[in-house]
Amino acid sequence: QALLYARGTYGHKPKVPVDADRLYEAAHKVMSPKAWGYVAGSAGRNRTDKANQDAFSRYPIIPRMLRDVSRRPMGVTLFGEEYASPLLFAPIGVLEMAHPLAEGAVASAARQLDMPMVLSTQGSTPMEAVAAALGPTKFWYQLYWSSSDALAQSLVQRAEAAGAKVLVVTLDTHAMGWRCMDLDEGFLPFALGQGIAQYTSDPVFTALAADRVAAGTRSLAPKQAPTLAAVWALASIIGHYPGKWWDKAFSPAPRAAVDTFLDVFPCPHLTWHDLAKLREWTRLPIVLKGIQSAEDARLALEHGVDGIGVSNHGGRQVDGAVASLDALEEVAREVGGKAPIIFDSGVRNGADVFKALALGASAVLVGRPWLYGLAIDGAQGARDVMARIAAELDLTMGLAGVAGVREITRECLKVPKVG
Ligand code: FNR
Numbered sequence: 256q257a258l259l260y261a262r263g264t265y266g267h268k269p270k271v272p273v274d275a276d277r278l279y280e281a282a283h284k285v286m287s288p289k290a291w292g293y294v295a296g297s298a299g300r301n302r303t304d305k306a307n308q309d310a311f312s313r314y315p316i317i318p319r320m321l322r323d324v325s326r327r328p329m330g331v332t333l334f335g336e337e338y339a340s341p342l343l344f345a346p347i348g349v350l351e352m353a354h355p356l357a358e359g360a361v362a363s364a365a366r367q368l369d370m371p372m373v374l375s376t377q378g379s380t381p382m383e384a385v386a387a388a389l390g391p392t393k394f395w396y397q398l399y400w401s402s403s404d405a406l407a408q409s410l411v412q413r414a415e416a417a418g419a420k421v422l423v424v425t426l427d428t429h430a431m432g433w434r435c436m437d438l439d440e441g442f443l444p445f446a447l448g449q450g451i452a453q454y455t456s457d458p459v460f461t462a463l464a465a466d467r468v469a470a471g472t473r474s475l476a477p478k479q480a481p482t483l484a485a486v487w488a489l490a491s492i493i494g495h496y497p498g499k500w501w502d503k504a505f506s507p508a509p510r511a512a513v514d515t516f517l518d519v520f521p522c523p524h525l526t527w528h529d530l531a532k533l534r535e536w537t538r539l540p541i542v543l544k545g546i547q548s549a550e551d552a553r554l555a556l557e558h559g560v561d562g563i564g565v566s567n568h569g570g571r572q573v574d575g576a577v578a579s580l581d582a583l584e585e586v587a588r589e590v591g592g593k594a595p596i597i598f599d600s601g602v603r604n605g606a607d608v609f610k611a612l613a614l615g616a617s618a619v620l621v622g623r624p625w626l627y628g629l630a631i632d633g634a635q636g637a638r639d640v641m642a643r644i645a646a647e648l649d650l651t652m653g654l655a656g657v658a659g660v661r662e663i664t665r666e667c668l669k670v671p672k673v674g
Contacts, residue, residue, distance in 0.1 A: 271628045271636045273643060275603040282627035290352040292436030293444060294626060299433050299574025307570050307601025310578035314610045314668045319656030327652045328659040329645070333595050333618055334540040334561060336393065336420055339369050340645050341612060341660055344637075345599050345620035346397035346423065348377025349450030353630040360629060362388035364638035368645070373397050373423055373620060376410060379449065381456035386417040395421040397544065399428060400529075401519040408536045409459040415537050422537055423564060423597075427545030429523045432572040448508030451516045455508050464515035530558045542597055547582040549589035556593060562617075563590055566599045569622050580611065587615025605647025609655070612663040 272278045283291055297304035329340040344365055350357035357379035358372075365372045369392050374382050376399040386394060396414030400407045411422060437443065444450055454460040508516075533541055543555050544564030552563050565586050567579045579600035587596055598616035602608055608619045621644060628636030648660075657663055 269639065270632050271639045275624065278624060278627050278631075278640070282630045286353065286630050289437075289440045289442040290630075292440050293349065293352060293434075293442060294623065294630075296434050296436035297432075297570040297574075298572055299435065301570065302574050303567055303572075303576045303578070304570030304601070306576075306578040307567065307580065308603060310580035310601060311603075311607045311610055314580070314614065314670050316606065316609060316613075316651070316655050316667060317669050318654060319667075322656040322658065324653045324656060324658050326658060327649055328661070329649065331618060331660060334421055338371060338393070338618070340648075341616070341618040342370055342608065342641060342645055342648075343395070343597075343618060343620050344370065344372040344625055344641065345622040346373040346375035346425070347622060347626055348375040349379060349444045350626075350629070351379040351449055352444060353626055354633050356633060358385045359388055360634040361625070361637050362392075363634040364625070364629075364641065365394075366390055366392045367634075367638050368641055370641055370645075371395060371420075374414070374419070375450075376425075376453050377445070377450040378453050381452050382414055382419075383417050383456075386419075393420050395419055395423055395542075396539075397423040397425055399425055400522050400525060402522045402524075403459070403463065403519045404532065406454075406457065406459045406463070406519060408532075409457050410453060411533070411536045411539075413457065415539055419539060421542055421562070422533070422539040423542045423544050424533065425544045425564075425568075426525075427566070427568050427572045429525065430521050432568070433574065434571065445516055445520070446513060448510075448513045451508055451512065454516050454519075455512050460512075460515065460519075463519065464512045527554055527558050530560065534559065542595075544597070544599075546586060547577055547579065549585045552586045552589045556590065560594070562595045562597055564597045564599070564620075565616070566597075566620070569600050580614065583611065583614045583616060590615070602644075605644050605649070606651050608644060608648045609651045609657075609663060610668060612660060613665055613667045615665075 272281050331338050331341045344361060350361065354360050359380060361372060362385050366389055371393040372389065373395040374385055375397050382396065396419040398407060398411060414422065540561035542562035542564045543560050544566050546552050546555060546563050546565055547567055555563055563586060565579060565583045567576050583598055590596060595617035596615055597618050597620060598611045599620035599622060602611065602619055602621050603624060611619050621641065625637045625640045628640035655667060657667060
């Protein structure tokens with residue numbers, strides 16, 4: 256905040272809009288209909304996505320006066336590690352739909368801010384390369400548990416070896432939600448070979464795909480990707496977004512790998528008992544992402560997980576589900592401080608982060624906003640969006656009379672307590 260205002264905003268009109276609604280509109284303009292539908296779309300009639308964002312209006316902040324707020328430390332400790340702020344880049348897959356540099360651009364943004372990234376299993380760049388690009392900036396790894404345990408184990412162990420600090424296991428996406436925009440466009444990015452770089456760089460997956468790979472492919476080979484990325488970047492600079500043909504032409508993985516991915520993708524058979532396997536595979540702290548009820552939070556703790564991820568995937572899975580923020584307080588009561596709560600879904604600005612922290616979150620993942628920034632202005636855009644959310648959180652604390660993130664409590668909000 257100090258940086259934003261001390262240097263002055265006068266005369267500087269940013270390329271990436273500050274306002275969340277204008278950011279959304281600006282991203283819409285630069286993305287192809289398919290990419291936009293995939294990124295901005297949610298499940299069914301988008302009711303959960305809307306509910307996620309609307310919920311924040313029901314928890315007003317009570318500003319307090321005449322408190323010394325000249326220092327407002329933002330640091331938090333999570334799973335024994337120090338972090339500069341409670342903000343993280345949420346795991347988002349298929350980033351090449353927003354920008355050809357994908358995780359490379361986000362890693363650059365994250366490194367500039369020293370703000371951790373949660374790397375997606377549906378990544379467009381092998382995790383080892385992203386870890387290298389992040390340098391000293393910490394990262395967590397998000398697992399989609401495929402129907403092959405050997406593959407899931409391999410991904411987890413690669414992440415641990417690459418230096419991940421936490422394993423985030425996403426539970427709510429054992430199948431894709433009913434996404435009307437994608438269905439109308441006839442679009443599934445993975446079917447084009449997008450977002451499967453963690454798999455194609457994995458020895459277990461490669462073995463699974465060997466037969467099909469040997470059979471050959473009609474898709475473009477991965478070695479052509481840099482050339483296409485350069486053409487894309489040039490076209491973007493001269494102001495022509497080549498999204499339509501890009502979506503058709505670009506398939507970074509051989510057809511056989513795509514088919515193998517589609518084979519191992521769904522895993523609806525998983526139950527609480529399977530979590531024990533994770534403990535055998537890794538020593539990393541485990542966070543379950545997708546918890547939306549006190550009962551599941553209790554089960555998670557009973558099964559020995561280290562953190563609770565309160566999330567409904569940005570409303571992309573179940574249409575008409577409970578707003579993630581409404582689930583948060585109930586979950587926080589159940590957890591009772593026994594484990595960190597990592598919140599996401601619907602966060603659009605710094606005041607939203609403040610409210611989530613007040614309702615019991617230990618840290619907050621931001622999803623679509625930085626993705627929109629990435630689509631508009633690459634690394635700089637993603638960086639700007641996250642820097643502003645942090646700046647607005649800092650300013651909100653100051654103006655609400657709260658001297659740091661650790662001081663944000665339930666008493667900062669005017670709402671009846673649950674129960
Ligand atoms: C996601 N999300 C997601 N989550 C995850 O665990 N693994 C993933 O690969 C992805 N991929 C993904 C792609 C896209 C395009 C979106 C929009 C979201 C969900 C993400 O981590 C987070 O839960 C939501 O984005 C949070 O909601 P908001 O901030 O977008 O409202």
